[in-house]
Structures are given as structure tokens and as C-alpha cells.
Amino acid sequence: MIGVSTAPETGTSSTADDDVLPGHLVAVIAPAGAGKTRYLGAIADSMRAREHDAVVIDAVVSGPDAVLDALTGEIDLVCIDDAHVLAPSDELDAAVVRRIGEGRWTALAGRDILPVSWRRWLARGQAVEIGFADLLLGLEQLAALVEGAGMSAADDDLEELLRLTAGWAGPAVLCVEERRRVDGEEWPTTDAVRYIRGEVVETLPDRLRHLLNRLAYLPSLDAEVARVALESQRAAALLDEAASRQLMLLPAPGPRTTLYLPPVAATALRSDPTGPDAEELRAMRHSVSLLYERRGEWDDAVALMLDATPEHAVRQLSRMLGALEPLGRTNNTLKWFRKLPRELRAQPSGVLGLALALIQAGYAVEADELLDRSNPESWKRDELAEFLVVRALASRVRFRHSEAIDAAQGALEVIDEGLMCSASRTSFLRLLAEEQIQEVRAWQGELDPTRHTLGARNDEAPHGYHDVSLVHAMGIAAVVLCEAGRYATAAERAQSTLNIAARRGLGDSHLTTEAYLALGLIASERGDLVAARDHLEGARTSAETTLFPTTRVRIDLALAEVFARLGDRQSAQQQLDSVVKATWDTGDPVLQNRVLATSAVLQVLTRDSTQLAKTSHRLRGVRTPAMVVAARLRCALALGSTTDFSTIANDLDAAQTAATDVAAALCRAQMCRDSDPQAASEYVLRALRVAEKEDMWHTLLDVATGLEPIFARAAGAADQTTGPTPRFTRRVISYLARMAEKNQILLSARELELARYLDSRLTNGQLAEQLFISENTVKTHLRHIYQKLGVEQRDEAVRKLKELGLILDH
Numbered sequence: 001m002i003g004v005s006t007a008p009e010t011g012t013s014s015t016a017d018d019d020v021l022p023g024h025l026v027a028v029i030a031p032a033g034a035g036k037t038r039y040l041g042a043i044a045d046s047m048r049a050r051e052h053d054a055v056v057i058d059a060v061v062s063g064p065d066a067v068l069d070a071l072t073g074e075i076d077l078v079c080i081d082d083a084h085v086l087a088p089s090d091e092l093d094a095a096v097v098r099r100i101g102e103g104r105w106t107a108l109a110g111r112d113i114l115p116v117s118w119r120r121w122l123a124r125g126q127a128v129e130i131g132f133a134d135l136l137l138g139l140e141q142l143a144a145l146v147e148g149a150g151m152s153a154a155d156d157d158l159e160e161l162l163r164l165t166a167g168w169a170g171p172a173v174l175c176v177e178e179r180r181r182v183d184g185e186e187w188p189t190t191d192a193v194r195y196i197r198g199e200v201v202e203t204l205p206d207r208l209r210h211l212l213n214r215l216a217y218l219p220s221l222d223a224e225v226a227r228v229a230l231e232s233q234r235a236a237a238l239l240d241e242a243a244s245r246q247l248m249l250l251p252a253p254g255p256r257t258t259l260y261l262p263p264v265a266a267t268a269l270r271s272d273p274t275g276p277d278a279e280e281l282r283a284m285r286h287s288v289s290l291l292y293e294r295r296g297e298w299d300d301a302v303a304l305m306l307d308a309t310p311e312h313a314v315r316q317l318s319r320m321l322g323a324l325e326p327l328g329r330t331n332n333t334l335k336w337f338r339k340l341p342r343e344l345r346a347q348p349s350g351v352l353g354l355a356l357a358l359i360q361a362g363y364a365v366e367a368d369e370l371l372d373r374s375n376p377e378s379w380k381r382d383e384l385a386e387f388l389v390v391r392a393l394a395s396r397v398r399f400r401h402s403e404a405i406d407a408a409q410g411a412l413e414v415i416d417e418g419l420m421c422s423a424s425r426t427s428f429l430r431l432l433a434e435e436q437i438q439e440v441r442a443w444q445g446e447l448d449p450t451r452h453t454l455g456a457r458n459d460e461a462p463h464g465y466h467d468v469s470l471v472h473a474m475g476i477a478a479v480v481l482c483e484a485g486r487y488a489t490a491a492e493r494a495q496s497t498l499n500i501a502a503r504r505g506l507g508d509s510h511l512t513t514e515a516y517l518a519l520g521l522i523a524s525e526r527g528d529l530v531a532a533r534d535h536l537e538g539a540r541t542s543a544e545t546t547l548f549p550t551t552r553v554r555i556d557l558a559l560a561e562v563f564a565r566l567g568d569r570q571s572a573q574q575q576l577d578s579v580v581k582a583t584w585d586t587g588d589p590v591l592q593n594r595v596l597a598t599s600a601v602l603q604v605l606t607r608d609s610t611q612l613a614k615t616s617h618r619l620r621g622v623r624t625p626a627m628v629v630a631a632r633l634r635c636a637l638a639l640g641s642t643t644d645f646s647t648i649a650n651d652l653d654a655a656q657t658a659a660t661d662v663a664a665a666l667c668r669a670q671m672c673r674d675s676d677p678q679a680a681s682e683y684v685l686r687a688l689r690v691a692e693k694e695d696m697w698h699t700l701l702d703v704a705t706g707l708e709p710i711f712a713r714a715a716g717a718a719d720q721t722t723g724p725t726p727r728f729t730r731r732v733i734s735y736l737a738r739m740a741e742k743n744q745i746l747l748s749a750r751e752l753e754l755a756r757y758l759d760s761r762l763t764n765g766q767l768a769e770q771l772f773i774s775e776n777t778v779k780t781h782l783r784h785i786y787q788k789l790g791v792e793q794r795d796e797a798v799r800k801l802k803e804l805g806l807i808l809d810h
Contacts, residue, residue: 021047021077021107023128024100027118028109029246030132032199033170036109039135040079043107052076059085071095077105084110092116100126111203112245132246136167149176161187166250166262171196175264189264196268200248208247211238212261214276216269217307218288219300220258221249228291229284282308289316306339348376348383355390364397382421385414385429392436396548399586401440408436431469442480443550444590445625445655467504468511471497475514479554482521483627485659488695494518510542517555524562526697532562553579553591557598564605567752572602593622597631604638612638620644626655630663630703637670637705645671658694662687666703673710680707684714688724688732701735708736738803751788754781759798 021043028036037056044054054077059067064086070078072095086092096116099106108114121127137145139158146153146161153161164187165172171192178188201209214229215221223236230238239259243249249259261269269275276284285308292301293316305313351374358367371394376387388411395404411433419426474497481490497515501507520535536559543552556579563572576598583591596619603612616635622628629651636644645667652664669683684707691700704711715729757767764782768775786792789800 021105021128023121023126024103024105025096025118025121025127026105026107026130027114027122027127028107028130028135029112029114030109030130030135031111031168031196031246031248033168033173033195034132035135035137035169037081038169039130040081040107040109044077044079047077047105055079056081059083064089068092068095071099071106075104077107079107079109081109082111083108083114084112086115088115111200112247132168132248133250135169136250137169137172138162138167142167142172145172146176149180151176151180157187164189164263165192168262168264170199171262171264189267192264193268193271196248196265197271200265201268201272204247207238208242208245209272209274211235211242212247213269213272213274214284215239216261216266216275217281217285219303220252220260222258225258225288225291228287231287284308286312348374348379348387352383352386352390355394359390359394359397364394367394368398380420381414381417382419382425385411385419385433388414389429389432389436392433396436396440396550399549399583399588399591401444401588401590404436405440408433428469435469435473439476439548439550442476442483443625445483445627467500467506471501471504471506471511472514474500475512475518478518479514479521482518482525483625483659484657485662485690485696485699486657486694487522487525488693490518491522491695494522510544510546513539513542513546513551513555516542517551517558520555520562521558522695524558524565525699526695529562529566533559533566536562549583550591553583553594557594560598561601561605564602567756569602569606572606576602590625593619593628594625596622597628600631600635604634607638609639616641623651623654626652626657626660629655629660630699633663633667633703637703642671658690659696659699662690662696662700663703665690666700666707669707669710670703673707677710677713680710681714681717684710685718685724688714688718688729689722692724692728700732701739704732704736705739708733711736751781751785754778755785755797755801758794758801 026043028039030036040056044056047054053075055070055075056079057067057070059080059082067080067083067086068091070080071092078099080086093116096106096118100121108116108118118127122129139155139162142158142161143153146158161172161175165175171189174191174195175187175189178191179186182188201213204212211226211230215226218225218229221239223239226235226239227233229235243259248261248265250262252258252260285304289301289304289308292298292304302313302316305316351370355367355370358364358370367390371387371391374387376384379387388407392404392407392411395401395407412430415426415430415433419429474493478490478494478497481487481493494515498507498512501509501512501515506512516535516539520532520539523529523532523535536555540552540555540559543555546552556575560572560575560579563569563575576595579595584595596615600612600615600619603609603615612635616632616639619628619632619635622632629648632644633648633652636642636648649664649667649671652660652667665683665687669680669687672683673680687700690696711729711733715726715733718724718726718729754767754771757770762770764775764778768778771778782794786797789797791797791800
């Protein structure tokens with residue numbers, strides 16, 4: 001018969017193993033050109049290789065009678081190509097049922113439907129479906145196809161061919177042949193698109209054609225997208241039908257069950273004259289874009305909006321910024337802003353949106369350049385206010401604090417003149433501007449005007465001040481209170497910040513960074529160095545996504561001091577060096593002063609008198625921020641220089657904070673401790689009262705060196721009604737005595753390193769391995785440590801070291 005190919009008769013019929021084919025009935029359903037004929041030929045050849053007879057029949061060429069004759073015969077495998085042209089009939093069904101019962105194999109291939117009831121056998125495990133996705137070519141097969149055409153293609157070229165066709169064999173062959181014919185460098189798709197339109201699109205039922213030529217404009221498809229795109233509740237059922245009939249739809253990778261069309265198929269559908277007109281298409285894309293936005297699929301949402309209504313894309317990108325973690329970094333937003341039409345990027349909303357995206361993505365310099373090229377004088381008042389707020393943000397990120405304050409104050413002036421936007425938007429812009437001014441002043445050490453405003457921001461937030469800004473402001477307030485020496489209030493504020501953040505779903509966000517920074521500063525002040533380190537390292541981790549580098553600098557400098565107090569000189573110096581490397585070239589004098597002050601503290605703690613003298617000289621005369629003046633006092637005490645005490649005391653008085661009040665009182669006590677012990681005692685009492693009230697510890701003790709007799713005298717003269725309490729005074733005197741004894745012991749750096757391991761119960765040999773020294777060297781160091789401590793046993797040494805604070809009591 002015409003169109004029939006048979007293998008030589010071998011005398012075998014149904015004795016083959018069941019694993020020759022995946023099922024006794026194979027249903028191959030795929031669009032034209034998908035390689036169904038090739039697949040049938042391959043399984044027929046496989047059967048023949050196993051000495052089974054097989055036949056492949058083209059239903060179009062041979063006709064229904066020949067097909068029925070083959071199915072009712074004794075051939076082991078019958079493959080029917082183009083079976084979709086056959087009309088369903090009881091005879092065909094009965095023939096297939098008989099073959100399954102006899103253990104013979106049948107394979108039917110068609111474009112979307114088959115003439116037999118094969119799905120019932122699928123449920124029984126007797127049939128298997130081979131779909132469009134199963135027949136697609138991979139990169140290796142495409143490479144062989146290109147090579148067979150006498151051409152060569154790089155890996156990138158092959159991947160592009162795979163992207164365009166998804167491995168659809170027929171269109172891939174046409175792309176290759178067309179490229180060879182035109183001798184081009186790209187993969188032309190004209191012939192492939194024409195083939196798909198003629199062989200697939202124009203043969204679709206009207207209802208499915210209407211569905212697909214609309215979904216072809218969308219990046220991904222699912223039931224919800226189809227329902228919104230077609231504005232029909234039946235769309236989901238139509239999509240299921242199209243998928244079940246293997247109509248060019250392929251599963252998309254990812255967690256969500258979605259489908260997509262190969263690009264050549266989408267192009268063919270878009271050129272269909274029965275497709276949507278421009279207005280219908282614009283409305284559909286706009287609606288689906290909003291759906292993607294609600295689902296958080298921002299890339300697809302913005303891509304569609306740019307195609308549909310670009311003028312709405314700017315507002316959508318603004319919503320995108322708000323939906324992402326506040327003040328977080330997002331390069332995607334920047335990418336999409338760059339795709340806005342030029343005329344939109346020149347509009348105020350486009351400029352401001354792009355500038356904000358640049359700032360958040362870490363490109364503050366580029367944001368400044370963009371703002372510099374703008375012409376805000378011609379903008380509306382609302383846009384000008386927002387421009388100035390964004391300018392303030394960009395300046396702060398670059399440590400250009402004077403410019404930030406000027407811009408923020410300018411924004412407040414414009415806002416005061418009245419805006420046309422909503423009251424909540426006006427309130428929010430005002431608060432953003434005020435926040436920039438207040439935080440810059442806090443960074444610069446002007447704590448008094450800042451502390452009052454920030455301290456007022458509690459649960460009763462002003463109108464329009466949403467949760468994000470409230471938590472952020474309260475955290476900053478806690479840090480400011482710490483720098484002012486008001487640790488008791490700071491502890492309450494920091495804990496309140498964390499509680500509010502947890503209640504409002506912000507507990508895991510970077511907005512709690514300042515609260516954890518404050519807790520670290522408080523723990524360090526109280527001498528709980530392990531807790532301080534943990535809080536600060538946690539704050540540093542969350543600070544990686546914060547916008548403003550001043551917070552990160554504060555954390556790193558605080559960590560450097562904690563490491564130094566723990567005796568980890570190397571980590572302390574590395575922490576300090578990282579700040580210098582990252583920020584020193586900003587030229588911010590406050591930053592440089594803070595770094596120098598921390599360097600001085602580290603040098604005091606490590607007794608590096610040579611470097612301390614140089615740092616002290618560089619700090620001379622510096623008055624802001626207040627921590628720098630306190631560091632000057634510590635330098636003077638460590639170096640034994642009393643000539644600057646009077647100037648330092650006056651500079652401390654000028655700062656007018658609790659911390660500087662304590663330092664100033666003790667500075668004056670140092671000045672008159674020999675000439676006027678009574679006056680020195682009064683200064684000490686003043687310092688003790690403030691320190692106890694504000695829960696200070698190290699702020700007091702770090703500048704009390706040499707005042708031990710004065711503290712003892714003050715304790716006897718203290719007034720029980722005005723304070724300080726005897727318990728607090730005794731605790732301070734006891735600590736100073738231990739510090740004096742520790743200073744007399746003066747363990748060497750190597751002895752101190754070994755001493756910190758004495759509580760670990762390691763043997764001498766294990767200590768030697770830990771410190772990379774010999775066991776004899778360990779014994780020598782231990783002998784010297786015991787002599788200096790005045791003890792004879794290791795347990796006694798551990799107890800003494802804990803009393804002196806040289807090792808921590810775990």
C-alpha cells in the first residue's frame with residue numbers, strides 16, 4: 001500500500017518485553033513541525049532493531065481504510081502519523097482496544113486531537129502521552145542541525161536559536177535555512193513565522209485563536225492572567241483546553257505554574273489579523289500589569305506598563321520603590337527607569353524617581369549629576385519640594401551634610417508656602433526634610449536641638465508619619481541619647497523601638513539597626529562587652545541595606561572600641577581601618593574627627609603612647625562632636641599632660657550633655673585634686689550624681705584615673721538626700737581600686753593573651769598549640785603571670801584575673 005513501511009517478517013508478534021515502549025498506546029500530540037514523524041520513525045526503528053515488525057502509516061496519504069487494515073492486522077507496532085485527520089469511529093476504537101489486549105503496540109500522532117479514546121487508557125497505565133515539550137530539540141541537536149546545513153554557529157548563537165524557537169524543530173529548520181540563504185549573522189524568523197501562522201494559527205478553533213492571539217502579548221500565562229486579559233470567567237477553561245491540546249504552550253520554569261509561548265509563535269500570533277486592536281491591547285496590558293504588580297511580579301508588571309501606557313509606568317515604579325523594603329537597594333528599579341521614554345525621564349516625576357532609584361542602588365554621585373542637570377525652577381511647588389528632599393538624601397549619602405541641610409531647609413520653606421498634594425503627602429515630605437536636618441545635626445554633635453525633637457517621637461506619631469519613619473526616628477533617638485550620655489532613657493527608647501517594630505511587622509528589617517546600635521553602646525558603657533559585641537555585629541549585618549553611611553560608621557567605630565576593651569587589638573585596628581578605607585576621602589570633618597577620637601581611645605586602651613601623642617596633637621582644639629572633646633581628656637590623662645585641662649573643661653561645658661557634664665566635673669577635679677581637695681570632692685560628687693542618674697559607668701571611670709583618694713573623700717561627704725547612693729559610690733571605688741591594682745600588674749601582651757585561655761582548662765601542651773609557641777614558653781609565661789598576680793595555682797590566677805577584669809567571668 002502507498003504510504004506503508006513494513007519491516008521484514010520475523011515470525012514474532014506480541015512476545016516483546018513491555019519496556020520496549022512506555023505504554024501499549026502512545027499518543028503523540030504536538031503542533032505542526034514539532035517532529036512527530038521523526039519520533040514515530042525512531043520508535044519504529046527501535047522495534048525493528050529488537051526484531052519486531054513495525055509499520056509507519058501517514059493517514060493523509062494512505063486514508064482511513066489503510067489505517068484500519070493495519071490496526072486489525074498482526075503487526076507488532078503500528079504508528080499512525082497525522083491521525084488528527086481521521087474521524088473518530090467505533091471501528092478504530094475497537095481495533096486499538098484489541099491490540100492492547102493482545103499486548104501489541106499502537107502509536108498515534110496528531111496536531112491537537114486523536115480519533116480514539118486514548119485518555120481512559122492513560123488512567124489505567126496502559127497509555128502514555130508525548131507532548132510538545134517532549135519533542136523539543138536541545139542545544140546539541142540544534143548544533144547538529146546547523147552543521148548539517150553546512151554552517152557553523154557559536155554557543156551564544158545556538159542559545160539564541162533555542163530561545164527564539166524553544167527547540168521547535170520545524171521553525172528551527174526554517175530559521176537555519178533562511179539564515180543560510182540570506183547569509184546573515186542573525187537568525188531570521190520570517191519563514192518560521194509564516195509557517196506557524198499558516199500551519200498552526202489559521203487551523204485553530206475560533207475560541208482558542210481568540211485566546212492565544214491575546215495572550216501572545218503577555219510574558220507569562222496562567223488562569224488568573226487569562227481571566228484578566230480576556231475579561232472572561234471562561235478564560236481559565238479555555239487556557240486548560242489549549243494546554244491539553246498542546247497548542248504551542250510550554251511550561252515556564254519557576255515555582256508558579258505558568259505557561260509561555262515560544263517567541264516565534266508569539267510573533268506569528270501577533271501578526272494574526274483577527275487579533276486585538278491597539279486600544280484593546282493597551283487596556284489588556286494595563287490590566288494585566290496591575291495584576292502582576294499585585295502579585296509582586298514587578299519585572300513583568302513594569303515591562304507591560306511601558307508597552308501599554310508609559311505615562312503610568314513612572315507612578316508604578318514609585319509604587320515599586322514603596323513596595324520594596326524601605327530605604328533598601330534595588331537595581332531593578334534603576335533598570336526600568338532607564339527604559340522609560342526620554343520625554344518621561346525629562347519630566348519631574350521621572351527625574352525624581354530615577355534619582356531616588358540611583359540613591360537606593362548606591363549611585364549617589366550619578367543621582368547628584370542627574371539632579372544638577374534638572375531645571376526645578378520651572379516645576380510646580382509640589383515637585384520642587386520633592387526635588388529638594390531627594391537632593392538632601394543624595395547629599396547625606398555622600399557625607400555632604402551642609403548641602404543636605406540647605407536642601408532640606410529649602411524644602412521646608414517651599415512646603416510652608418503650601419502644596420497642592422494631599423495633606424498626608426505634605427506631612428510626609430515635611431517630616432522627611434526635618435529628619436535630614438535633625439540627623440545631620442546629631443551626627444555633627446549638636447545634640448540639644450536634636451534630642452528634644454527626636455525624643456518626642458514615640459507611639460503617638462504625628463499625623464502622616466507612618467510606621468517605617470516612626471521606628472527609624474525612635475532608633476535614631478536612642479543613639480542620640482547614648483551619645484549624650486543618657487543611657488537609662490536610651491535603653492528604654494531602644495527597647496520600645498524594637499517592641500513597636502515587632503508589633504508592626506518590621507522586626508526583621510534594617511529599620512531596627514539604630515536600636516541595636518544603641519543597645520550595643522549601652523552594653524559597652526555598662527561593661528558587658530560580649531553583649532555589646534553581639535548587638536553591634538547584629539546591627540552591622542542589618543546596616544548593609546541601610547541608605548545612610550553615618551549609621552554604619554557609628555557601628556564600626558563602636559565595635560573597634562569594644563574589640564579593644566576585649567583585648568583584641570588586631571580586630572579593633574582592622575575595624576578602624578575599614579572605616580578609614582571606605583569613607584576617609586569624603587572630606588567630612590566630623591567623620592575624620594570621630595575616627596581620630598576612636599583612634600585615641602584605642603591607643604589609650606593599648607597604651608600606645610607614641611601614636612597617642614600624635615593623635616592628641618591632631619585633636620587639639622577640636623570641639624565637635626562632644627565625643628572628640630572627651631577623647632582629648634583621655635589623651636591628656638594617659639599622657640600625663642595637665643596644661644590643656646582648663647580648655648578641655650570649658651569645651652566640655654559648652655557641649656551641655658550629661659556625658660560632658662560628668663567629664664567636665666572630673667576634669668576640674670583633676671585640676672584641683674592637690675591644691676583644693678575639698679573642691680575636687682565637690683566635683684566628684686557632681687559627677688557621681690549625674691552618672692548614677694543616667695546609668696553611666698565607663699564614661700565616669702575612664703576619666704577618673706588618679707582620683708581614687710578624692711572619690712574616697714567624696715563618699716564620706718555625700719548627702720543621702722541629694723545622692724549619689726552609697727551603693728553606687730562603693731561600687732565605683734571598688735572598681736577604681738581594681739583598676740589601680742591591674743595597672744600595677746602590667747602583664748605583657750603575650751602574657752595577657754595566654755591569661756585569657758587559663759579559664760578554658762586546656763593543658764599546657766594544648767595552650768602551646770593554640771598560641772603557636774612551645775610548651776616550655778607556655779610554662780615561662782605562666783610563671784611570670786603567677787608572680788605578678790601573687791598567686792601559686794592556676795585556679796587562683798583565674799579568680800584574680802576575673803576580679804581585675806582582665807578576663808571575662810562567663
